[in-house]
Amino acid sequence: MASLVTESRVDDTVVHPAPSKRARRLFPWVVFALTFALLLSDYMSRQVLSSVFPFLKLEWALTDTQLGGLVSVVSLTVAVLAVPLSLLGDRWGRVRSIVLMASIWSLATLGSAIAANYEQLMLARVFIGVGEAAYGSVGLAVVLAVFPVYRRASLTGAFLAGGSFGSVLGVALGGALAVQFGWRWSFAAMALVGLVLVVLYRLFITDKKLDAHRVDDVAEGESVVAPGGRAKLRTLFSTPSVIAAYVGSGLQLFIAGSLFAWLPSYLNRAYGLAPDKAAGVAAIAILFMGTGMIVCGAVTDRLARTVAIRKWTTAIVYTTASLVFLGVGFSLPHGGAQLLLLAIGVFFAAGTAGPAGAMVANLTHESIRATALGTLSLANNLLGLAAGSLITGILADEFGLVGAMKIVPIVAVGALIALLIGRKYYARSLAKVNAAGTR
Structure with missing residues (x-):
């Protein structure tokens, strides 16, 4: 059975007090809930674009190739930056990195709502990709750090499934908002959701709290460094x-x-x-x-x-x-x-x-x-x-x-x-x- 340890970050001489028994039970699930919620926001911000394609095509006279480019530029940015930004998250602090990343993609989504033309919307989409590039890896690393090894497959599957749920939710809500209030409000609503979650994440989760709740990388029948x-x-x-x-x-x-x-x-x-x-x-x-x-x-x-x-x-x-x-x-x-x-x-x-x-x-x-x-x-x-x-x-x-x-x-x-x-x-x-x- 994995045991809980009190541990400071590398090169940090501060030893954090051991959390109470109730905190040890509750805090990991707070981490999972908020990190999963941000993943939903990630994919809602990414996929809401698909729901407003008809509006953009009509208002700006865009071709299908141009619309497809707005989608692919996010995936391309994520692919290029996933590894270097994940490394930065390991070095700089994962919670600080998550707060920064979520702030970037939320503000970029807000930028999409006020874009005046195709070029400005494309730039906003690039920054959405920058913010989202390493979130899946850094967010999952944060979750796995506070749960026992024997739950890793469950947590990984559940966490990554958030991409599917967020995509469907973003398209559904975005389409409904676009019909009722206009396509710009579809982006604005997704941005607001992300920014609210950023504030909650910053209030309840810190790198110091994660260090205090970190678990050993040891499980029955399996040993890891x-x-x-x-x-x-x-x-x-x-x-x-x-x-x-x-x-x-x-x-x-x-x-x-x-x-x-x-x-x-x-x-x-x-x-x-x-x-x-x-x-x-x-x-x-x-x-x-x-x-x-x-x-x-x-x-x-x-x-x-x-x-x-x-x-x-x-x-x-x-x-x-x-x-x-x-x-x-x-x-x-x-x-x-x-x-x-x-x-x-x-x-x-x-x-x-x-x-x-x-x-x-x-x-x-x-x-x-x-x-x-x-x-x-x-x-x-x-x-x-x-x-x-x-x-x-x-x-x-x-x-x-x-x-x-x-x-x-x-x-x-x-x-x-x-x-x-x-x-x-x-x-x-x-x-x-x-x-x-x-x-």
Whole structure:
């Protein structure tokens, strides 16, 4: 069982008093709730743009390429800055970094509301990407620091699922506000939500409080480098298993990225659904995928609590399930049987997110954990979310969208190979991490 320790930050000579028993129970959940709420704000600010596309296109006479550029510039900025800004968060202080990042994306979202032209809106979107670039990795590192190791897959899955929920919430609320009050109020409302959460976060969470509530990196059946000292950055890639976790997670999220981008169009073209109905069904599917991330993470933690290698086993099962159900589903004739199999496949499509985050956390030292999770985020974006939407579009031009979606699940084979390699070398990789010195 992980034990609580009283610990100061690196190079900090102040020893913080041990928190009370009630505080030890309550504070971690306050951290999770506020950090998760900010993640919702993150994706609400990012995705609200999609709900106002028709208004922007009409008012500024924009092309679809220009509208798409407003979306892609955020993902590109996040991919480029995720690792360096995660490293900054590890060095400068994670809570201070979170407050700064959330302030930047909230103010940039407010800037979107007052943009006078396309160029100003594009600049605001760039700064939204700057603010959001490292939030997922630094925020998750903050959450994992105050919970026992045996809850990591559950917390990672639940935390990352916030992206799905925030995206749907941002589009739904943004569309409703745009119709009632105009598109600028859609951005303004998201900015206000973010700024209120920034104030609450600053009031209730500090780096000193996190240090006082930090838990040991030790769990039954699994040992990780104990806190203290600063790990060398090369340990981010020092073992076969951690590299396999990056690659396996990224390749599996290729499928999720494809579903995010193309499922509405697939339902429109394959089933003849009107665009609004297709989007509604796709939104339900995205929520179902987010639910799968939470459930798969919880199941992993339950099964792997005493046998650590089961994290890899469950990830392999989730990847296999997505391969089988989506592969067979997209190959079937359109109808009820196809939709049932696709629903099951969607549920498991991102189920590896929780186990992968737990694997990376266990295979890297706490002092650089945000940087490690930033590296995982980079792999998830470049190999997964960004590549999935782009390559599926290229395949659709060549084979049609229905044909392209039959090919997409095959990417899970690559994820399976990476996960099998990671599982094979996991014990040896953990031993190497534990034996590595820090500076």
